[in-house]
Amino acid sequence: MKKNTPDIPKHSKKFYNDIKSFKSKSQHSILQKHNIRLDEFQKRHQSFQELGKKIKDIESEIKNMSSNISKDDTTNKTISNLNHKMYKYKSQLLKLLKERDNYSFTDENNYLLESTYIMQEYITLEENELQLLQINDLSMENSASLNEINIKKNQLTDLYLTKFDPNYLLNNNTRKYTLNEKLVCTECNMKYSVENSFLVCINCGICKTTVEQANELSYKEMQEVDYRPQFTYDKMSHLDDWLKRFQAKENRSIPQEVLDKVILETKKERMQNLNTLTEDKIKKYLKKLNLNDYYDNVIGIINRINGRPPFKLTSEIENKIKSMFQQIQEPYEQFKPSGRKNFLSYSYTLHKFFQILGLHEFAKYFPLLKSTDKLRQQDDIFKKIVGHMSQTDKNTKWVFYPSI
Incomplete structure (x- = not known):
């Protein structure tokens, strides 16, 4: 009753593993479509193998029944029951064999033969691209x-x-x-x-x-x-970090041990209401505890301690801030003092941006420089930038708010 069965492509497993081992940098790459196709092929292989196992099990059962029927001591009633079971098994076997015959791996063979060179070349290009993007x-x-x-x-x-x-x-x-x-x-x-x-x-x-x-x-x-x-990646990335920390979206988790130490300091000062905690207070505690590494997580620490919900900026405001930041790069280069290497303080810049956007309630969470001289220097630069932007960007109300 054995028939020729379709062969599972022998080369597909290695090819499947090679492609799966490469992770594309994009969720929209044709590699993702290709992997979905390979997954479908793998499921079909598994289904075909399970079907083959069922067929072997039934063939074994039929063989055992035939052996029992041929025994001399088998009663007529037992023979009748065995024949009835054999009929059911043979019917089931024919159905499974027909199902197996309908399997075809021609489409898989054709797909792999036609797609292999495309995928190999594509992966090489992605690897080269990733190397360049590290620069x-x-x-x-x-x-x-x-x-x-x-x-x-x-x-x-x-x-x-x-x-x-x-x-x-x-x-x-x-x-x-x-x-x-x-x-x-x-x-x-x-x-x-x-x-x-x-x-x-x-x-x-x-x-x-x-x-x-x-x-x-x-x-x-x-x-x-x-x-x-x-030319602005490092700056823009740094700005994005500041916005994430403000909204308590930073990737770094704050250990409970750090929170417990800060709470202990508030108890030493007999602070009755944790809702009165300020960013400056948290920084003072962190400095005392030699936890300066958590300065950037001050807002997240306050939120965790007093249950204050994180600040949330709409996507429109976030994009506007990033746009403004991008826009001031050229005038900054134009108006910065000769010899100055560092950009404006990010806290200062965001403070000014929120003022310009009329979001003064957010501006206060970005402290200005304590040094009067340094603050005046940044004001001088930013005032010139605002003057330039007010002429070139009529969609934003560029207004300079003096710090001193």
Whole structure:
């Protein structure tokens, strides 16, 4: 009753493991589509093997029954019962054999043969891209290399989707139309550039995180954004850290031991109401306890101790702050004193931004410099920046608020 059975592709397991071991940097990569396809193949292999085991078990049962029937001491009643069971088993066996015959791995073989070279080349490009993105200050040569890599990845994506996604050609014209809308700044109609984790309009300074964009853009669409040298990455990343800490979104967890030590200090000072805790108080305690490493987590510590809900900025406000920060980079370079290397204090900058946006209740959580001389120096620079921005950006009410 044995029939020829379809062969599971022998090369697929190694190929499956090789591809699975590589983690794409994007959730929208064709590697993700490829892995989904491989998972489907693996499930089919497992189902086929389970079916084969059922067939062997039933064949073994039928063989045992036939042996029992042929025994001399078997009664007619027992033979009748065995024949009835054998009939059921044989019917079940025929059904399973038919199901097995319907299995075909031709589509898998064809897919792997046609996709292997695409995936191997794509992985090589992704590895090269990841290496370039580790460089903090990209040269124009490296930026050109990134653009070339993304052009090639885009071509491979087109090739893969054309071959294996039946809906791709049907939707291609629509995708191109929506792509233009998503990658162009809505304020000035200029194309976004990529500066590490941000989409930035060089013309007007609008800045969006690529994490937010990932909800809207496919991987192929993200490839069509131009890469530029990341001249503001470190600054923008640092600003993002400040905003996260303000909203208690920082990745660093605060050990209970640190909280207990701070609470103990409040008890020593006979503080009756923990709701009166201030950032300055927390910093004083941390300094006394030699826990200076937690200075950046002051707001999170207060929230944990007194149950105060974390501050929350809307995405519009966050994006506006990042946009303003991006916009002042050029005038800062223009107005900073010669020889000055460091940027303005981030706490000072955010204090001023919140004042300009009319959010004075937030500004107070970003303390100004204690040194009068240093504060005056920053005021002098920022006043000139505000004067420049008030002329070039009419969408924001750039107003200078003196610190002294």
